[in-house]
Amino acid sequence: MKTPRQKLLVTVKDPEKPVATLTAYEKEANTWIQAMPTMEAVIGKHGIPKKREGDQRTPIGTFPLGTAFGWGAEPASLQIPFRTVGANDYWIDDVTSDDYNQWVHYPGDPTTKWASFERMTNPLYKYGVVIEYNTNPIVKGKGSAIFLHMKKADTRFTQGCVAVSEENLVKVLQWLDASKDPVIVIKED
Numbered sequence: 001m002k003t004p005r006q007k008l009l010v011t012v013k014d015p016e017k018p019v020a021t022l023t024a025y026e027k028e029a030n031t032w033i034q035a036m037p038t039m040e041a042v043i044g045k046h047g048i049p050k051k052r053e054g055d056q057r058t059p060i061g062t063f064p065l066g067t068a069f070g071w072g073a074e075p076a077s078l079q080i081p082f083r084t085v086g087a088n089d090y091w092i093d094d095v096t097s098d099d100y101n102q103w104v105h106y107p108g109d110p111t112t113k114w115a116s117f118e119r120m121t122n123p124l125y126k127y128g129v130v131i132e133y134n135t136n137p138i139v140k141g142k143g144s145a146i147f148l149h150m151k152k153a154d155t156r157f158t159q160g161c162v163a164v165s166e167e168n169l170v171k172v173l174q175w176l177d178a179s180k181d182p183v184i185v186i187k188e189d
Contacts, residue, residue, distance in 0.1 A: 005027040005181060006025070008172065008185070010186040012043060012187070018158070021040060039164050041151075042158055053144060056157075063131050068082045070127040081178065082173075089103065089119075094114040094115045097113075103130075131184055145159075146160055162186065
């Protein structure tokens with residue numbers, strides 16, 4: 001992993017609860033400077049750490065941030081890659097598939113190809129960014145489809161992702177800069 005100059009710090013006070021905070025930092029010289037106010041976040045229904053596919057836990061550790069995505073209009077002034085989501089976009093969480101933990105564009109009926117998958121047109125995926133958890137190498141069953149995505153006012157937990165309000169997520173996406181090798185750090189306080 002390259003040396004990051006941007007990081008999103010997700011802090012969890014109780015490892016069994018889905019409540020967290022997210023704070024953005026940018027490295028200036030050798031000092032991490034807070035880049036925006038700390039925001040409320042939610043994580044997996046059963047807290048941390050993720051151990052296996054489907055456990056509804058969020059992984060702990062430091063992970064690169066990948067491609068931003070969404071079915072909403074691309075936010076202005078992005079400095080990270082953005083992929084527009086369509087009806088034929090899926091993230092595969094079928095542990096028996098060679099496509100496990102990968103984004104696949106497939107025009108056919110997904111139920112005939114995979115036993116389990118995420119539709120990337122999910123309402124909470126209006127905006128998001130891929131958390132590069134279990135992506136290099138991919139270990140089947142270790143967990144898949146881990147994103148930073150938006151939450152609604154009544155969202156109390158995720159299936160293992162990290163979620164913040166749409167307003168805060170758009171600010172984060174506009175702040176992220178791929179040339180600064182951004183990472184997300186998920187940890188217990």
